[in-house]
Amino acid sequence: MTDLQSLWQRLQQKQQALNGVHMRDQYAADPTRFARYSLQAGELFLDYSKNRIDDETLALLCQLAEASGVAEKRDAMFAGEEINHTEGRAVLHTALRAAPDACVECEGNNVIPQVQAELQRLEHFVTAVRAGSIRGATGELITDVVNIGIGGSDLGPAMVSEALRPYRGNGPNLHFVSNVDPVQMSDTLAELKPQNTLFIIVSKTFATQETMANAALAQDWLLVAFGSRDQMLQHCVAVTSNAQAAGDHGFAQDRTFLFWDWVGGRYSLWSSVGLSIALSVGMGNFRKLLEGAREMDEHFRSAPFSHNMPVLLAVLGVWYRNVWGAGTHAVLPYSQRLSRLPAYLQQLDMESNGKCVKMDGSAVESATGPVIWGEPGTNGQHAFYQLLHQGTDMVPCDILFALEGDTAHVAEHRMLLANAIAQGEALMCGKTDEQLQAELAASSLESESLELLQAHRRFPGNKPSNALVFQSLSPKALGSLIALYEHKVFCQGVIWGINSFDQWGVELGKQLAKGVLEKLNEGAVVGEPASLQDWVLSAR
Ligand SMILES: O=P(O)(O)OC[C@H]1O[C@H](O)[C@H](O)[C@@H](O)[C@@H]1O
Numbered sequence: 118m119t120d121l122q123s124l125w126q127r128l129q130q131k132q133q134a135l136n137g138v139h140m141r142d143q144y145a146a147d148p149t150r151f152a153r154y155s156l157q158a159g160e161l162f163l164d165y166s167k168n169r170i171d172d173e174t175l176a177l178l179c180q181l182a183e184a185s186g187v188a189e190k191r192d193a194m195f196a197g198e199e200i201n202h203t204e205g206r207a208v209l210h211t212a213l214r215a216a217p218d219a220c221v222e223c224e225g226n227n228v229i230p231q232v233q234a235e236l237q238r239l240e241h242f243v244t245a246v247r248a249g250s251i252r253g254a255t256g257e258l259i260t261d262v263v264n265i266g267i268g269g270s271d272l273g274p275a276m277v278s279e280a281l282r283p284y285r286g287n288g289p290n291l292h293f294v295s296n297v298d299p300v301q302m303s304d305t306l307a308e309l310k311p312q313n314t315l316f317i318i319v320s321k322t323f324a325t326q327e328t329m330a331n332a333a334l335a336q337d338w339l340l341v342a343f344g345s346r347d348q349m350l351q352h353c354v355a356v357t358s359n360a361q362a363a364g365d366h367g368f369a370q371d372r373t374f375l376f377w378d379w380v381g382g383r384y385s386l387w388s389s390v391g392l393s394i395a396l397s398v399g400m401g402n403f404r405k406l407l408e409g410a411r412e413m414d415e416h417f418r419s420a421p422f423s424h425n426m427p428v429l430l431a432v433l434g435v436w437y438r439n440v441w442g443a444g445t446h447a448v449l450p451y452s453q454r455l456s457r458l459p460a461y462l463q464q465l466d467m468e469s470n471g472k473c474v475k476m477d478g479s480a481v482e483s484a485t486g487p488v489i490w491g492e493p494g495t496n497g498q499h500a501f502y503q504l505l506h507q508g509t510d511m512v513p514c515d516i517l518f519a520l521e522g523d524t525a526h527v528a529e530h531r532m533l534l535a536n537a538i539a540q541g542e543a544l545m546c547g548k549t550d551e552q553l554q555a556e557l558a559a560s561s562l563e564s565e566s567l568e569l570l571q572a573h574r575r576f577p578g579n580k581p582s583n584a585l586v587f588q589s590l591s592p593k594a595l596g597s598l599i600a601l602y603e604h605k606v607f608c609q610g611v612i613w614g615i616n617s618f619d620q621w622g623v624e625l626g627k628q629l630a631k632g633v634l635e636k637l638n639e640g641a642v643v644g645e646p647a648s649l650q651d652w653v654l655s656a657r
Pocket residue numbers: 267268269270319320321322323324325328382383468620623
């Protein structure tokens with residue numbers, strides 16, 4: 118038996134032993150549990166004491182990460198090795214936030230000078246637009262910016278710019294159009310004036326159907342307003358790793374911001390893809406976001422696994438996914454400003470680790486990435502928490518909150534905090550039969566109904582959750598938080614032996630859609646419909 122097999126076996130045994138143990142009792146028996154199972158890394162604090170674990174479990178999980186080669190793979194990633202072997206690429210989003218004097222080599226070249234040069238270009242542009250020295254074609258100020266992109270070219274900027282809304286200052290209003298459903302673009306344009314609007318067309322490939330279609334709609338709208346292609350182009354910039362394609366679409370070099378093929382789409386918000394973020398909150402805040410991520414990178418590279426936040430989150434996730442059989446993981450930000458975080462993490466996690474084939478092409482032997490879902494608390498409490506508390510599935514949760522909120526609403530923010538803390542406690546402790554009996558005894562119900570009610574109102578508890586806490590939702594804390602999840606997903610991918618950096622699973626639908634579109638355009642129907650496609654053709 119290999120080391121890994123024996124570790125999995127010991128973890129299974131551990132699960133059987135812990136299955137009958139209540140976290141409530143573990144907590145009561147060990148007053149140091151919270152202190153021992155919590156950790157600060159930069160601006161982030163993690164409480165992982167409300168997990169179905171003990172010291173031995175944690176030691177085994179850390180050994181699993183070690184035996185799976187997490188440290189070696191991590192070092193290979195940071196060193197620019199070609200770890201995305203199915204696309205023949207390095208994975209260097211960490212270079213985008215590395216110190217300006219760092220040296221990170223990719224195929225023998227230090228990439229940091231080009232990263233810094235592109236940041237400089239971004240800075241010039243952002244500063245000029247915000248200061249009003251770059252204006253629209255008719256000399257008017259740019260008051261609104263529309264980010265046109267999808268997936269990684271949308272979710273990161275959309276999530277971050279919403280999270281950092283209080284840092285906008287005199288920055289322009291931001292709008293995001295991603296869906297090929299034209300109503301999203303028309304609803305957006307209805308609020309805007311061409312002379313004050315800048316469109317950022319973001320696409321790594323500069324070939325994505327949805328983005329190209331939306332860019333064409335935006336450009337038509339500008340052309341109608343200005344009647345001149347040159348003026349139309351003054352209201353557009355491109356962000357891409359395919360400079361050639363942007364050039365073919367008429368974008369001049371000084372209106373094209375670049376990133377590189379070693380930046381995966383879902384890891385790209387740190388690059389020029391973050392242009393809309395920088396325009397909104399200013400370059401200083403964008404650099405703080407990078408700084409926060411860099412701080413987490415350094416922690417991930419240097420902390421021992423037992424005190425390494427991304428590693429701990431990763432192994433706890435693996436513990437529930439593979440040993441306890443949890444199929445989903447909920448992300449519950451107690452922060453309205455983090456309302457897009459679950460959607461962002463869906464792409465980061467599910468596009469990275471939703472794989473059934475290992476690096477060597479063989480089938481995986483265990484489950485891989487869980488379904489990620491969630492909504493901001495407290496909204497979720499009034500919608501789906503019923504299932505978290507009394508449903509039949511175990512749903513591990515991440516509960517996120519900032520200690521400080523809006524200074525004008527201290528009392529209201531305290532309510533938010535109270536709910537976040539209470540939910541973690543309720544999930545863990547549940548309600549004992551004694552507590553329930555005492556509650557019901559005080560009611561005037563008859564004893565028959567009491568028994569029935571007791572069954573329905575029982576809270577088993579023992580439901581795992583992590584709490585991720587930061588002082589305030591600052592650019593730096595947010596940068597650390599996103600990098601934390603990136604590295605968590607990375608570690609899990611290594612443990613599962615999969616390539617977290619490709620996304621072949623999204624290709625088939627795209628290919629088929631092209632063929633279906635051709636048929637829809639032709640409009641030909643022959644005989645009885647034998648498929649949905651035929652039926653749609655005949656029904657239109
Ligand atoms: O940036 P683009 O090349 O337009 O790609 C946008 C998105 O489309 C793809 O289908 C991928 O699944 C995503 O990973 C990517 O972020």
